Amino acid sequence: MPEPVDLAAVLATVDSPWSPRTVAVLNDYDVRVVHARGEFTRHSHPETDEVFLVLSGSLTIRMDDGDVTLGPGQLYVVPKGTPHQPYSPDGAQVLLVEPSATVNTGDTPSELTAERRLA
Numbered sequence: 001m002p003e004p005v006d007l008a009a010v011l012a013t014v015d016s017p018w019s020p021r022t023v024a025v026l027n028d029y030d031v032r033v034v035h036a037r038g039e040f041t042r043h044s045h046p047e048t049d050e051v052f053l054v055l056s057g058s059l060t061i062r063m064d065d066g067d068v069t070l071g072p073g074q075l076y077v078v079p080k081g082t083p084h085q086p087y088s089p090d091g092a093q094v095l096l097v098e099p100s101a102t103v104n105t106g107d108t109p110s111e112l113t114a115e116r117r118l119a
Helices: 009-010
Strands: 021-026 029-039 048-055 057-063 066-068 075-078 084-099
Touching: 009 021, 009 029, 009 066, 009 084, 057 075, 066 075
Parallel strands: none
Antiparallel strands: 021 029, 029 084, 048 075, 048 084, 057 066, 057 084
16 A cells, blocks of 8 residues: 655755655546745646646646636636646745656746656
């Protein structure tokens, strides 16, 4: 039987913002945690929705139809193909759910593109 995942312990090992860690796999989906700070790359995921759940701090998801700002315990699903740019001036800890093959920068590779890393 798998062990429970201590999200705070995993996040404590992550020293760089925008460097997600896969903490669990559900069917063919990754459950990932990430420290958000500053601006991320504007991108989209043409093939999949993306779930953002803020664990602490505040995260704004900039989109063409308007910004969505999330606080602790708030969740938002960015629909597939929707250009978005996560932004957190003061930092946030975020849980993401997306297919395991999903690249964090979607269709816009940049210096923030991260390899899939298991916690």
